[in-house]
Amino acid sequence: MYxxxxxxxxxxxxxxxxxxxxxxxxxxxxxxxxxxxxTVITEQEVHLVxxxxxMPEMDGITAMTKIREITNLPVILLTAKSEDTDKxxxxxxxxxxxxxxxxxxxxxxxxxxxxxxRYMQLGGGQAPARTLQLGGIVLCDDTKTVTVDGDxxxxxxxxxDMLKLFLQEPGKVFSPKEIYRKxxxxxxxxxxxxVAVHIxxxxxxxxxxxxxxxxxxxxxxxxxxxxxxxx
Numbered sequence: 001m002y003x004x005x006x007x008x009x010x011x012x013x014x015x016x017x018x019x020x021x022x023x024x025x026x027x028x029x030x031x032x033x034x035x036x037x038x039t040v041i042t043e044q045e046v047h048l049v050x051x052x053x054x055m056p057e058m059d060g061i062t063a064m065t066k067i068r069e070i071t072n073l074p075v076i077l078l079t080a081k082s083e084d085t086d087k088x089x090x091x092x093x094x095x096x097x098x099x100x101x102x103x104x105x106x107x108x109x110x111x112x113x114x115x116x117x118r119y120m121q122l123g124g125g126q127a128p129a130r131t132l133q134l135g136g137i138v139l140c141d142d143t144k145t146v147t148v149d150g151d152x153x154x155x156x157x158x159x160x161d162m163l164k165l166f167l168q169e170p171g172k173v174f175s176p177k178e179i180y181r182k183x184x185x186x187x188x189x190x191x192x193x194x195v196a197v198h199i200x201x202x203x204x205x206x207x208x209x210x211x212x213x214x215x216x217x218x219x220x221x222x223x224x225x226x227x228x229x230x231x
Contacts, residue, residue, distance in 0.1 A: 034063030166226035
């Protein structure tokens with residue numbers, strides 16, 4: 001049974017999410033501030049976090065930053081429609097997805113299942129052994145590890161899947177909508193902004209100079225591609 005941590009200062013929302021998730025077979029833990037969420041994660045086994053952005057004591061963005069110092073487990077942010085800046089900021093600091101309030105329970109469950117599936121595949125070694133390499137980047141699909149010039153790089157499940165997509169077809173240009181469809185496995189509504197944030201975050205981990213990338217290049221007006229670095 002997977003354990004999900006629900007963190008929101010609105011207790012009615014926490015209660016509702018707990019009902020939906022428990023009915024779908026998940027073990028649900030609760031917290032009402034970002035600080036409480038950090039404590040739960042350090043003390044108990046958690047497989048996924050659903051966390052509000054606007055909370056007292058420690059907001060969701062700050063908590064997200066601290067969570068990424070501890071673990072790469074998937075985090076889905078709960079945001080209001082007016083919090084577009086917070087959505088982008090949350091993705092920048094490592095969130096895997098976001099859900100806009102008021103939310104549809106069916107959408108919540110679908111996104112939770114998608115992120116858990118990706119996360120467990122990343123850590124479960126279910127995929128056949130395979131190594132993908134491009135220049136100094138080596139991705140091992142068996143151990144779910146990535147190294148850049150020999151150094152291990154910690155990627156979130158979303159970042160890993162995105163990098164794997166590029167490495168499987170080096171030189172191919174993927175549009176933001178195509179990337180979103182293949183990685184998130186959903187209809188690419190609002191794909192450009194979400195993909196751009198994850199591309200930026202991935203570059204920060206695999207590039208020496210993210211502003212002048214050696215591998216992950218933008219093709220203006222078309223999308224992104226990975227190509228071998230040549231001096």
